[in-house]
Amino acid sequence: MKIVAITACPTGIAHTYMAAEQLKKSAASLGHEIKVETQGSMGIENELTAADIESADAVILAADIAVEQVDRFEGKRKIEVSVQSAIKNPQGIFAQLAG
């Protein structure tokens, strides 16, 4: 699958990036393609382009705060989880997507 994701944590010091890392590793091990946009205290990094979103099969929103520009994902298959679950159990998230 081609997946896009957003990770967004209120304090933005580390959990945002930890979640992104976990999702990337998990995706790789399961053979999925993934691009993760982080919304942390450094602002928005690795911003998803319209093309990225267009070609994606699913969207993972791992966020403890409101995701910026969430209307980009209108009409796409979405799954919303907490940042913690992305860190602790990324496999579970992909399992949900697969099923």
Next chain:
Amino acid sequence: MALEIRQRCPLPNGLHARPAALLSAQARQFGASITLVNESSGKRANAKSPLSSITLDLRHDDAYRVLIEGEDEAAAHASLTQFLEVEFPHCDSALPAIDMSRGGIPLSPMLEDSGADYLRGVPVVGGVGEGRLVDLHREVTLPDSAMGAIADLERERMRAVTAIERVVGRFEARIQAARGLERDVIEAHRSIMEDDQFRAQVDDAIRRERCSAGRAILIAGEELSDMLRATGNPLLSARADDIDDICRHVLIELYGENVVSELPDIQEDAIVVADTLLASELLALNLGKLRGLVLGGTSSTAHVVIVARSRGIPTLVGVETALLRTLIGSRGIVDGESGVVATGSLDGCRTYYDLERLRIKDRLRFENARVASAGGNGRVGRVSMMANASSIEDIERAVEAGAGGIGLLRTELVFGAWRTAPTEEEQFEVYRRGAETLEGKPLTIRLFDCGGDKPLAFMPVAPETNPFLGWRGVRMYDDYAEVIDAQIRAILRARAFGDVRILVPMVTRVEEIESVRERVTRLAAALSEEGVDCGGEIPIGVMLEVPAAVWIIDQLAKHSDFFSVGTNDLAQYFSAADRENPRVARLGDVFAPAFLRVLRQISIAAHRAKRPFAMCGEMAGAPLAAPLLLAMGFEELSMTVESLSRVRSRLTGLDEAKCVELLDSVASATTADDVRSQIGRFDGGGAVRTLLEPSLVICDVACESRAEAIKRLVDRLYVTGRTETPHELEQSVWVRERTTPTGLGFGFAVPHCKSDFVTANSIAVARLRKPIDWDGDEDASTRFVFLLAVRESAAATEYMDVLKTLAVRIMDDQFREAVAGASGADALYNAISTSLGEIPAMTTQS
């Protein structure tokens, strides 16, 4: 017809005990009645009675009148006019300011969390001490015979007089034997006892109340103390304690020791708690076991505090001692740094104070190791690292800190409190001790550097309109030949005990240094004839602080062996700007292009004259200046002991050729700020501090709490010289920690802050012996703590990159295993530094 003198009070601290005693000594020479009148209050006082004078509460610049009436009033008028104009303004010096606002320093969270109870006070003597709380409350109980109506009043009046005389006599004997502060205390007490006012009031009380001598003493004492305390002037309140003190002495003389309840016999480590404590009581305690002092209402300038300070006993004043009543007998800790007394469950704070002691010790060890590896004690490359000193204690501290010697001993501060000139013998004692403490390292003794703006009681100066441009330093020596000769003889004799040198202040012309040299030669010859060993010819140096001297270095060099640049005064004279005046102080900036040119001129002239040159002003202790001073060829930098490690660290590894390039490039700067920013950006190949170093990684750390872990890591930064302000840095970390706890899970926590209290961007790491609770950590099992501290100026992205990289690494099983499994601190350091390797090197010069 009375004669009058009108004056404004010139004394910095107003008319209190010491100057009042001097004034009364003058006044007593005459039979005429001499009255002081405070113009604003109209109050009058007998000038012959110090007590009477101080109750006038004359403050600095208050207008007052002196009324003289009697047979010898003309003579008295002449003498007092002279005294008030010449000596009086300089008979007192400003007391060291005690920061009374210090009571509010926030406690380290480690202390707060430790479970102990804290009572706040104002710290007046620093240090930390633990002991059993001992109550010191002494009762006075007069014998029955002294109570009630008295038949033979005459007898009581005689008994009072006799008792007072006897106590004065005993004080005389003790004054002979006592030295320094104790002597000051006893002298102050004696002068009160001899005061007409005091005796008159006692006598008056006997007649008025028809009571015993003892009761009269108590009544008079209370009247006087109340009067002094009522002025609201802390200096005068402190004297009220003195009155209580001497009353006790007289009562004991009248009725024996039993009249006052006994002082506790302190056999084990003790913390004394008292509402008030008298200086003589403190001196009577077993000071060897006294670990701390907690006082209620005592003034910070009271003699008891002064004595406590001289003995290094941590002391708090202004404590609500009533709250400690129920805790008497239990153990407590006096913290003279934070200003609290800790009671109750002390284990946690004991660990804190142990850590405090440890960090200071470890810092010293770290510095010494650095110094040793840089090769050569007391030097960094060609530059001697010396210290400035104002006392023997300073010299001892300098030796401990690894200084290469003393570049400046300020003798006018060593003997600053003396009212009569120290004898040759008294000075020799001090200089010899200094030389011996230094064990062969240089001791540069500056001759008395005093004047209108820096008065020395025994070298008084008539008031001048412009003392800073007036009669000071070497200019005074011919008129105080005896004093200077005694000093030079003492210095010459001390040279037999070490590498002692002479430094001459305020030199403006060749004649001055010639004259000093002539003196030295003559006195050395005399000593040699007396058969006294003076250890070979003594080097004589010229202090370069008057700009005129800079232009005749070649001529001065013919009569001197070295030069030392006093940048503080040189910068002021050079830019005609007073550094105490906030409107113009920045004009005297030592980094101003003009001043740098003066320094270059000095270095070139001194080189040409083949004389070594040093710097002893504040600029020597400024790490920012180090590359320039190195490039100019300064062979010796003398600074405060506290600055030694910073400057050493700045100089270590500096590439001299690059420094010379820097010197050339700042020559074209047109502003001091431009100079500073060029130096700030300078990458001299020296002291580049990496983000992580082996000394910043600690393993197998016994640690009970989050607060302790943070403190231990902040202390690591202090030990490695990456912060000079560990308490403030700790507070910065907690500001962040309280906003959002920094536990990341997986056993990791990343406390961090952005603060200029850290001098180089740093990561410190601790692997704990056992996991602890870290607020916000889901697993409640934190074992790996990474403290990240970066400077305010560090770009936000660099800072976040580090955290981000760390966070991402923590997700990596291999990284977690490497960190958990590393065999020791070195292996842990390797594992972490390889892993964090890609972080852009966040190096800083400080």
